[in-house]
Amino acid sequence: MKNARIFENEHIETLGNDIGVIVSEAHTFGTDAMLLAYFANARRNDLACDLGTGCGIIPLLWKRDGNCQKIYGVEIQEKGYSQFLRSVEADDISDSVFPIHSDLKQLKGKLPQGAFDLVTMNPPYKKENAGIKSEKTNEKIARHETLCTIDDICTTAASLLKFGGRFCLCIRPERLFETMKSMSEHKLEPKRLRLVTSRDGEKPWLCLIESRLGGKSGLTVEKNFVLYDKDNKYTEEMDSLLVLYRED
Numbered sequence: 001m002k003n004a005r006i007f008e009n010e011h012i013e014t015l016g017n018d019i020g021v022i023v024s025e026a027h028t029f030g031t032d033a034m035l036l037a038y039f040a041n042a043r044r045n046d047l048a049c050d051l052g053t054g055c056g057i058i059p060l061l062w063k064r065d066g067n068c069q070k071i072y073g074v075e076i077q078e079k080g081y082s083q084f085l086r087s088v089e090a091d092d093i094s095d096s097v098f099p100i101h102s103d104l105k106q107l108k109g110k111l112p113q114g115a116f117d118l119v120t121m122n123p124p125y126k127k128e129n130a131g132i133k134s135e136k137t138n139e140k141i142a143r144h145e146t147l148c149t150i151d152d153i154c155t156t157a158a159s160l161l162k163f164g165g166r167f168c169l170c171i172r173p174e175r176l177f178e179t180m181k182s183m184s185e186h187k188l189e190p191k192r193l194r195l196v197t198s199r200d201g202e203k204p205w206l207c208l209i210e211s212r213l214g215g216k217s218g219l220t221v222e223k224n225f226v227l228y229d230k231d232n233k234y235t236e237e238m239d240s241l242l243v244l245y246r247e248d
Contacts, residue, residue: 004090010083019064021055022087027080029057032170032206033122035196035225038241039208040120040168042067049074049111049160051104051121051153056084058120059097068118072111074100076147104148104156111160119157120168123150125175150179154186161188161213168210176207189215194222199230 001012001020010024023029037058042048046068050058053073062068075081081101088097102110157167167188171179173195180190188211195204204224226235234242 001087001090005086015060015064017064017066019060019091019093020087021057021060022083022090023055024079024083027055027077027083029055031227032196033057034061034241035206035208036120036122036168036170037061039170039194039210039225040118040166042118045069046117047115048072048118048120049116051119051156052076052123052148053084053099054080054122056080056087056097056099058122059084060087060091063091063093063097068096070096070098072098072100074102074104074107074111076101076103105152107156107160113159114162116160116162116165118166118168119160121153121157122170123153124148125172150175150182151185154182154188158186158188158213163214165213166191166210167213168208170206170208173204173207176209179207179209180211183209183211188213189217190219191215192220192222194225196225196227198226199228200224200226 004012004020004022006012006022010022012020013023014020042062044067047070048062048068049072051074053059053075056073059071059073062071073084075084078101081099085099088094088099100110153169161167167183169179183190190209190211192210194208196206196208197204225237227238229235
């Protein structure tokens with residue numbers, strides 16, 4: 001990313017395989033986004049879309065790993081979209097990764113409907129009136145359902161996916177039931193569930209869910225994803241997820 005256009009309070013995080021992402025305090029990424037990109041298991045020939053992509057971390061991780069023929073990332077906030085766009089330009093991958101500046105509820109005419117193999121989202125975790133809101137607009141949008149609800153997200157995912165296409169998202173455990181209910185109401189049948197814990201035996205703090213458009217009923221609950229072992233070091237699975245990220 002030698003020719004990246006970097007603005008004040010931004011820097012580059014290298015992801016490996018000559019792919020980098022421009023991050024800022026307002027638009028960065030965390031473990032949950034990396035886990036979702038991993039859990040979604042994107043395939044080489046997938047047409048994929050990440051909703052609420054922020055700085056574009058999930059599309060860029062997929063590109064780093066050689067997955068997906070074309071990847072779209074949708075972001076409503078101008079700053080996050082700008083970072084993602086400039087990362088794509090600097091990484092020289094604009095032939096296969098496409099930033100879209102839009103409200104996810106207004107994608108008709110901007111993205112092909114009924115065409116995607118995979119849609120993902122790392123959504124706001126809290127309802128509009130839940131908890132204490134940050135005074136910063138970007139944090140409100142990222143953490144609370146200020147601009148979209150779970151139903152909005154499922155409606156959009158269902159409209160983008162081809163029959164049998166997969167929709168993957170991460171959510172807090174306390175919102176798991178309503179999320180799976182909304183999925184089912186939009187013909188997105190929950191098929192895989194994986195809980196994430198910091199350490200073995202601790203309560204999960206994140207749920208990873210995969211659903212299929214028009215899928216038959218039947219949910220597989222996979223073994224927990226554990227971040228740290230008893231010595232407070234990354235587990236083998238978590239460490240393998242981070243290997244490429246450390247190479248540069």
